[in-house]
């Protein structure tokens with residue numbers, strides 16, 4: 001959906017969040033025009049999925065004992081035909097790969113949003129990482145496209161260049177905003193935006209809208225703020241201020257077809 005529709009519908013985003021960044025994620029959802037709710041109690045899943053428009057699963061601080069309930073949550077969302085976004089934080093670390101494989105086998109994820117190293121893991125391509133961060137270089141277009149083909153999910157690869165791919169169509173936003181990478185939680189919040197914009201229909205275009213929204217907020221914030229602390233707050237303000245026509249103009253000028 002576009003930004004105008006989003007603001008009128010106020011999509012409810014159920015975040016199975018990590019315990020590092022939920023406050024930032026919830027605020028990002030709110031200022032853009034959605035409504036966040038965080039939960040991880042299995043007895044609440046049926047009720048919460050029923051009223052939600054998107055389910056965003058972040059594995060950043062996951063415990064292995066939570067694997068069965070996470071799969072159950074995604075299966076409930078699948079049955080209810082709610083979009084599911086997976087944010088596979090640092091999935092390339094071997095002990096983290098095992099449960100993510102199980103999630104991918106036993107439930108259906110519609111969109112995977114991660115940095116280049118995380119997405120490279122799904123593509124089966126080596127990419128250097130340092131904990132939660134992607135630090136290497138590689139052909140991000142090929143990585144996103146291959147990951148989409150292998151998983152059947154739309155891929156939202158973020159970084160200096162964002163790449164969105166369903167394995168056939170690929171779009172890119174090559175806009176450098178280094179301060180965006182300094183704020184822990186920008187990626188998690190971006191995953192929630194991806195869920196919101198795809199809540200009526202899961203498409204490459206809607207996913208690109210979410211990625212463009214964060215980039216544009218970062219571009220604007222870095223015009224007035226030069227240091228990371230204030231930058232995070234400025235990003236929230238810019239996300240709040242962006243208008244439908246400004247977002248669509250940014251998409252027209254910056255989104256390239258691959």
Ligand SMILES: Nc1ncnc2c1ncn2[C@@H]1O[C@H](COP(=O)(O)OP(=O)(O)O)[C@@H](O)[C@H]1O
Pocket residue numbers: 114115116132133134158159160161162175176177178180181185186187188190211214215
């Ligand atoms: N070097 C960079 N230049 C511009 N934007 C970046 C850069 N690194 C990350 N971003 C932006 O920061 C946001 C979060 O992406 P990223 O840092 O890759 O996620 P994560 O926090 O999950 O590792 C995205 O909007 C992405 O476009």
Ligand SMILES: Cc1ncsc1CCOP(=O)(O)O
Pocket residue numbers: 018020021059060061089132183184185186187188189
């Ligand atoms: C630091 C940290 N540790 C586990 S999850 C997490 C936050 C990751 O946030 P992001 O992927 O948005 O940088």
Ligand SMILES: [Mg+2]
Pocket residue numbers: 089090114115132187188
């Ligand atoms: Mg991340």
